Amino acid sequence: MNLLKISWKYLTFRPLSTGLNVFLLALGLAIITMLLLVQDQFEKKMNQDAEGIDLVVGAKGSPLQLILSSVYHIDFPTGNIKMEEAARLSRNRLVKNIIPLALGDNYEGFRIVGTNHDYLGLYGAEYSAGKAWELPFEVVLGAEVAAKAQLKVGDEFASSHGISVGSHEHDQHNFVVSGILSPKGNVVDRLVLTSIESVWYTHDEGGEEAEEAADSLASGADASVLMESGDSGHDHEERFHHPVAKTGFPPSDDTRELTSLLLQYRNPMAAIQLPRMINSATSMQAASPSFEMSRLFELLGVGVSLLQGLALVLIVVAGLGIFIALYNSLRERKYDLAILRALGASRFQLLALIFLEGLMLTFLGALLGIGLGHVFLWLLVNQSEQDMVAAIQPWIFLRQELWILIYALGVGVVASVIPAWSAYQTSIAKQLTKA
Amino acid sequence: MLLETSTLSYAHPGQRAISFPELSVDAGEALLVLGRSGSGKTTLLNLLAGLLTPLSGEVRLGGEKLSSLSGQAMDLFRGKNIGIVFQKPHLIAALNVRQNLELAHFFGKKKGQDTTQLLAELGIEGKANSSVLTLSEGEAQRVSIARALANSPKLILADEPTSSLDDENTEKVIQLLKAQAAKIGAALVIVTHDQRVKNQIPNFIEVKAA
Numbered sequence: 010m011n012l013l014k015i016s017w018k019y020l021t022f023r024p025l026s027t028g029l030n031v032f033l034l035a036l037g038l039a040i041i042t043m044l045l046l047v048q049d050q051f052e053k054k055m056n057q058d059a060e061g062i063d064l065v066v067g068a069k070g071s072p073l074q075l076i077l078s079s080v081y082h083i084d085f086p087t088g089n090i091k092m093e094e095a096a097r098l099s100r101n102r103l104v105k106n107i108i109p110l111a112l113g114d115n116y117e118g119f120r121i122v123g124t125n126h127d128y129l130g131l132y133g134a135e136y137s138a139g140k141a142w143e144l145p146f147e148v149v150l151g152a153e154v155a156a157k158a159q160l161k162v163g164d165e166f167a168s169s170h171g172i173s174v175g176s177h178e179h180d181q182h183n184f185v186v187s188g189i190l191s192p193k194g195n196v197v198d199r200l201v202l203t204s205i206e207s208v209w210y211t212h213d214e215g216g217e218e219a220e221e222a223a224d225s226l227a228s229g230a231d232a233s234v235l236m237e238s239g240d241s242g243h244d245h246e247e248r249f250h251h252p253v254a255k256t257g258f259p260p261s262d263d264t265r266e267l268t269s270l271l272l273q274y275r276n277p278m279a280a281i282q283l284p285r286m287i288n289s290a291t292s293m294q295a296a297s298p299s300f301e302m303s304r305l306f307e308l309l310g311v312g313v314s315l316l317q318g319l320a321l322v323l324i325v326v327a328g329l330g331i332f333i334a335l336y337n338s339l340r341e342r343k344y345d346l347a348i349l350r351a352l353g354a355s356r357f358q359l360l361a362l363i364f365l366e367g368l369m370l371t372f373l374g375a376l377l378g379i380g381l382g383h384v385f386l387w388l389l390v391n392q393s394e395q396d397m398v399a400a401i402q403p404w405i406f407l408r409q410e411l412w413i414l415i416y417a418l419g420v421g422v423v424a425s426v427i428p429a430w431s432a433y434q435t436s437i438a439k440q441l442t443k444a
Numbered sequence: 445m446l447l448e449t450s451t452l453s454y455a456h457p458g459q460r461a462i463s464f465p466e467l468s469v470d471a472g473e474a475l476l477v478l479g480r481s482g483s484g485k486t487t488l489l490n491l492l493a494g495l496l497t498p499l500s501g502e503v504r505l506g507g508e509k510l511s512s513l514s515g516q517a518m519d520l521f522r523g524k525n526i527g528i529v530f531q532k533p534h535l536i537a538a539l540n541v542r543q544n545l546e547l548a549h550f551f552g553k554k555k556g557q558d559t560t561q562l563l564a565e566l567g568i569e570g571k572a573n574s575s576v577l578t579l580s581e582g583e584a585q586r587v588s589i590a591r592a593l594a595n596s597p598k599l600i601l602a603d604e605p606t607s608s609l610d611d612e613n614t615e616k617v618i619q620l621l622k623a624q625a626a627k628i629g630a631a632l633v634i635v636t637h638d639q640r641v642k643n644q645i646p647n648f649i650e651v652k653a654a
Contacts, residue, residue, distance in 0.1 A: 010546040015539070022538035348534050351495065352591070353523015353551035355516040438495040441530065442486050 016365040034374030037323030042382025059298035067269035072296035079269040089266040103279035108271040111208040123208030139188030148203040152192035204253035332424040347440035367425030375417035452501035469631040476648035523552030527592030529602040533584035535576040548594035556595040
């Protein structure tokens with residue numbers, strides 16, 4: 010027998026009231042846990058994926074859409090830009106480096122990104138098998154793609170047009186897996202990377218059918234290609250075996266298009282001059298990832314504060330519930346407390362008894378709440394088809410969760426102060442004679 | 445003498461002081477405190493238990509002056525040396541029978557008597573693991589006696605232990621208290637207005653509100 014056991018017996022003696030209070034507190038804390046986890050991982054992911062990218066240049070449209078499509082690969086691209094114009098921009102002395110992107114196709118829902126080897130360098134990609142692409146139609150798979158599609162080095166597959174599953178397939182020429190990346194926990198895990206030439210040539214073939222050419226142009230969302238359709242099959246065959254450009258823009262005699270450019274500034278001055286120059290002097294637009302993302306978070310912030318408010322209300326209600334439960338039970342238990350004193354318990358032991366009850370309640374609530382928070386998030390992630398949400402890890406435990414525990418115990422202490430004090434004050438003789 | 449008082453008096457707030465007759469009880473002896481309702485019998489019991497501090501005079505138990513102990517020391521001294529049987533059983537409902545007895549061991553910081561054996565002596569060993577809510581009144585009374593005896597105290601105080609019992613059970617309970625007190629060498633003080641008890645315990649003092 011000890012104080013802890015006595016408190017526990019008192020708690021389990023009123024399972025309904027105890028259970029309700031624990032559950033209320035747990036709900037509030039679960040919401041906070043979930044918000045913490047999502048916020049932490051979202052921000053970390055957002056920053057990680059945008060690292061090293063100062064500016065994104067693409068077709069005019071929504072800047073947020075441009076960032077989402079070119080950096081995070083979630084929204085639709087804004088359209089295409091002329092390579093000539095892009096190449097002119099790359100010669101600007103304020104530009105340190107430019108990585109071209111050609112988007113517009115997918116394989117089983119995973120986006121195919123035409124780019125150069127600089128993109129691999131940008132994300133510090135490492136290979137778990139194979140090597141980077143050298144020839145057209147060679148691709149490097151992100152870890153998640155390889156795992157989900159069960160592809161290995163040397164396997165072939167056909168891409169689909171558009172950025173979502175279900176569009177028609179480009180079956181004229183298959184892609185060959187040349188390498189598989191090791192998992193990094195960033196956006197590259199979910200991408201199929203290849204050369205820009207691969208994306209061009211895929212669409213060249215499709216372009217031979219007038220219908221498809223019109224289709225791709227109308228969609229405006231893919232790296233559709235303008236070229237003379239007079240080329241012979243022999244011509245195709247030969248250029249398919251030339252190594253592709255590993256850096257910069259691929260050489261081309263034709264008028265080619267790209268989807269967007271990832272740009273690094275040479276100096277701080279560029280941050281001031283470049284975006285303005287691009288937006289006013291070219292037919293392209295420039296968008297800053299950090300600026301657009303903070304704008305997005307601001308928009309989401311309203312919803313987050315609303316949830317936080319709700320969680321806070323739940324916790325306050327739970328705190329009040331615990332207070333009322335302790336206070337009420339104390340009125341019934343004044344006689345019990347007097348008996349305990351008569352058996353030799355000191356005032357401090359009674360004080361500790363009540364505090365222990367409050368703390369135990371909130372400790373249970375906190376554990377349950379943190380657990381529920383993770384389970385809720387796990388359910389959310391499992392239900393979601395959205396790439397961004399699906400990439401959240403529900404079973405990561407943060408240090409802030411320890412603060413949730415401490416916070417909950419604080420609620421327990423505050424809720425127990427008045428009942429504990431009144432237990433401390435109980436006069437035994439008066440209590441025992443009263444009955 | 446194990447238990448002695450001298451010139452003991454106490455005043456309830458806003459009331460005249462009550463003076464109590466001197467009393468002394470030796471180990472293994474029993475004493476009745478008789479008096480009408482409201483005469484201050486229970487006040488005397490509370491003074492003897494150290495639950496109230498006297499206005500004047502002193503209570504000595506085993507050579508220790510109760511009023512010299514304060515706060516926590518008094519609580520612990522009471523837990524170790526004084527067992528109280530209340531008018532009603534007042535068991536802790538959240539705990540079972542055995543745990544109610546262990547409570548005395550825990551708060552008295554004493555190993556005390558073996559609970560199984562004690563319950564057996566009182567004829568309720570079969571109820572050791574029952575909830576106290578399932579006990580009959582007589583059983584509950586016996587558990588509360590067992591709880592008072594759990595730490596083998598030097599002094600057993602009983603406050604109207606027989607007020608709700610029939611003749612037969614009254615005799616049983618008094619015999620039980622006497623036997624147990626004699627066995628552990630404790631002084632037994634029973635506060636009552638029940639004349640039936642007088643037949644079994646010849647020693648008595650009377651408290652009269654002055």
